[in-house]
Amino acid sequence: xxxxxxxxxxxxxxxxxxxxxxxxxxxxxxxxxxxxxxxxxxxxxxxxxxxxxxxxxxxxxxxxxxxxxxxxxxxxxxxxxxxxxxxxxxxxxxxxxxxxxxxxxxxxxxxxxxxxxxxxxxxxxxxxxxxxxxxxxxxxxxxxxxxxxxxxxxxxxxxxxxxxxxxxxxxxxxxxxxxxxxxxxxxxxxxxxxxxxxxxxxxxxxxxxxxxxxxxxxxxxxxxxxxxxxxxxxxxxxxxxxxxxxxxxxxxxxxxxxxxxxxxxxxxxxxxxxxxxxxxxxxxxxxxxxxxxxxxxxxxxxxxxxxxxxxxxxxxxxxxxxxxxxxxxxxxxxxxxxxxxxxxxxxxxxxxxxxxxxxxxxxxxxxxxxxxxxxxxxxxxxxxxxxxxxxxxxxxxxxxxxxxxxxxxxxxxxxxxxxxxxxxxxxxxxxxxxxxxxxxxxxxxxxxxxxxxxxxxxxxxxxxxxxxxxxxxxxxxxxx
Numbered sequence: 001x002x003x004x005x006x007x008x009x010x011x012x013x014x015x016x017x018x019x020x021x022x023x024x025x026x027x028x029x030x031x032x033x034x035x036x037x038x039x040x041x042x043x044x045x046x047x048x049x050x051x052x053x054x055x056x057x058x059x060x061x062x063x064x065x066x067x068x069x070x071x072x073x074x075x076x077x078x079x080x081x082x083x084x085x086x087x088x089x090x091x092x093x094x095x096x097x098x099x100x101x102x103x104x105x106x107x108x109x110x111x112x113x114x115x116x117x118x119x120x121x122x123x124x125x126x127x128x129x130x131x132x133x134x135x136x137x138x139x140x141x142x143x144x145x146x147x148x149x150x151x152x153x154x155x156x157x158x159x160x161x162x163x164x165x166x167x168x169x170x171x172x173x174x175x176x177x178x179x180x181x182x183x184x185x186x187x188x189x190x191x192x193x194x195x196x197x198x199x200x201x202x203x204x205x206x207x208x209x210x211x212x213x214x215x216x217x218x219x220x221x222x223x224x225x226x227x228x229x230x231x232x233x234x235x236x237x238x239x240x241x242x243x244x245x246x247x248x249x250x251x252x253x254x255x256x257x258x259x260x261x262x263x264x265x266x267x268x269x270x271x272x273x274x275x276x277x278x279x280x281x282x283x284x285x286x287x288x289x290x291x292x293x294x295x296x297x298x299x300x301x302x303x304x305x306x307x308x309x310x311x312x313x314x315x316x317x318x319x320x321x322x323x324x325x326x327x328x329x330x331x332x333x334x335x336x337x338x339x340x341x342x343x344x345x346x347x348x349x350x351x352x353x354x355x356x357x358x359x360x361x362x363x364x365x366x367x368x369x370x371x372x373x374x375x376x377x378x379x380x381x382x383x384x385x386x387x388x389x390x391x392x393x394x395x396x397x398x399x400x401x402x403x404x405x406x407x408x409x410x411x412x413x414x415x416x417x418x419x420x421x422x423x424x425x426x427x428x429x430x431x432x433x434x435x436x437x438x439x440x441x442x443x444x445x446x447x448x449x450x451x452x453x454x455x456x457x458x459x460x461x462x463x464x465x466x467x468x469x470x471x472x473x474x475x476x477x478x479x480x
Contacts, residue, residue, distance in 0.1 A: 015034070031053075152180075156178055156179055156185070172188065172189050173191070175187045175189065184234075189229075204303065207306070210277075213271040215265065215297065216299060217233050236293050237294050238294065241287040242353075251296070254395055258354045259399070259403070261296065262350075263428045265300060265347070266424050268300035269343055274422060279308070280306050280307070280309070281343055283342065284305045285350060290350065321333055325360075328345075329342035331345075332345075342415070344419065344424065345410060345415070349368065351406065352407050355388055355392070355404065358389075370387055371384065381397060381401065384400075398435040399435045406419075
């Protein structure tokens with residue numbers, strides 16, 4: 001009544017009756033309006049009442065929500081014994097049509113907004129529609145890896161306790177964990193600033209789940225919940241090669257063990273380059289990314305910077321320069337063209353690290369240049385005794401000269417001059433035979449990443465090394 005009176009309509013009273021629900025579970029009420037001052041409405045009163053109801057001028061209480069109005073015909077106009085109700089019918093039909101059209105538009109808009117939200121959610125969370133309990137929906141194509149809930153990993157790492165931390169870096173932290181069946185795992189949890197987009201994370205775990213080789217760390221599973229990105233790997237008890245060479249792990253590496261480690265790492269890299277489909281360029285081969293298991297078997301790890309060789313015939317992938325200074329291929333650094341020979345360069349640096357136990361860059365000195373400067377092929381052990389690791393000098397170093405020759409061929413400035421990984425594996429096998437070892441027998445019981453601009457100077461020039469020993473090149477290399 002208040003709405004009618006506020007619009008000065010000739011309505012004296014209203015009646016609500018026959019409350020029912022239709023097939024769509026909507027409440028249906030019959031509304032009767034009674035004229036004011038007369039016993040019938042005139043021809044102007046009826047359209048005015050119908051207009052207020054059909055165009056939503058009348059607002060019901062919030063508890064009732066929206067409504068729509070369906071008019072009945074009215075044939076009893078004041079002052080006329082017979083009258084046509086055509087105008088009333090047309091007016092009511094027009095009002096109802098407008099209301100129906102508005103409802104249709106609102107429905108279309110709501111559907112499109114929901115669809116956009118679903119698409120946005122899918123881009124941010126590729127597993128949003130995936131129920132781990134079912135084999136349906138947007139399931140990542142995994143082979144041998146599974147999805148873990150956040151609570152599972154929280155429990156197995158003792159609530160991500162600092163006591164369980166076994167590694168850390170710019171990406172985040174690695175925690176030692178124990179699954180409910182007693183399996184030891186390493187949980188790599190990305191920190192907020194280093195997380196990838198959802199689709200990139202999904203691509204990475206799909207790639208890692210396809211990699212299966214005794215010299216490559218296996219992916220056990222992943223977690224993508226609570227805005228967290230976590231990768232779960234098999235636990236490797238003896239830590240990194242870098243820790244063993246530095247004496248941090250307590251593992252003693254004699255010359256024969258170092259040869260086996262070199263062969264294992266080379267075979268893991270060979271698998272990535274030649275047997276994975278599509279081939280994988282690791283892009284960050286270094287002693288910190290080679291792990292040693294309980295039998296000191298080498299396993300290539302950490303594929304955070306890896307790239308798929310989508311077109312092997314092209315021979316390279318043009319991409320932003322990323323890697324670790326000291327191990328990074330200078331050709332890739334200067335051209336931004338990544339090839340599998342970039343991994344060969346990095347592996348050559350690791351080989352020199354194996355014989356010297358020195359970091360690639362120490363106090364402005366680059367290990368590749370140091371070996372070349374000391375080397376004299378006319379003398380015993382190429383005259384390298386001064387820079388060789390003293391702990392391996394206590395035993396005969398059979399095959400060391402060939403090992404150094406191979407390492408230096410891997411670190412040629414031009415990628416075309418470096419051997420393919422298959423040749424590297426064969427040569428290490430030959431060196432092991434010279435040392436009296438069976439290359440097919442089982443083994444015995446961190447730097448920062450940087451990006452560079454195309455055309456920058458050689459990364460291991462005297463000036464660059466001097467700057468690196470105290471800081472990094474200020475204007476041309478940015479931390480990742």
